[in-house]
Amino acid sequence: MSIYQEIILEHYKNPHNFGTIKNPSKRSSIFNPLCGDKIELEAIFKKGKVEKIKFRAQGCAISQASASILTDHVLGRIKEDLKKLDKDFMIKLLGIELGPNRIKCALLPLEALHKLIT
Numbered sequence: 755m756s757i758y759q760e761i762i763l764e765h766y767k768n769p770h771n772f773g774t775i776k777n778p779s780k781r782s783s784i785f786n787p788l789c790g791d792k793i794e795l796e797a798i799f800k801k802g803k804v805e806k807i808k809f810r811a812q813g814c815a816i817s818q819a820s821a822s823i824l825t826d827h828v829l830g831r832i833k834e835d836l837k838k839l840d841k842d843f844m845i846k847l848l849g850i851e852l853g854p855n856r857i858k859c860a861l862l863p864l865e866a867l868h869k870l871i872t
């Protein structure tokens with residue numbers, strides 16, 4: 755197993771930023787109709803920055819691990835910068851090659867993030 759696969763497995767088993775926020779500034783959710791999986795995000799924004807972010811997920815290991823890794827990455831960052839994050843960024847962040855089906859799983863949290871910051 756590569757170091758990246760181990761990191762993904764670790765985030766899946768012990769997700770960071772999992773849960774809910776009382777009185778969030780915004781919520782978003784996204785659903786993958788192909789598999790029925792869902793990611794929900796909640797955040798508190800202060801001065802255009804992500805002060806707090808939490809997620810809940812019903813989904814596969816890749817989607818949950820990528821939500822955990824992505825929420826770690828976005829904490830403390832400016833909303834405007836987060837709008838630029840794309841598929842290539844997610845691939846780099848996760849560090850593993852994913853086939854066309856699995857890449858959808860990895861992008862689900864990013865789609866939820868884009869909904870959150872619009």
Ligand code: FES
Pocket residue numbers: 786789790791813814815816817858859862
């Ligand atoms: Fe549904 Fe991965 S199989 S998001």
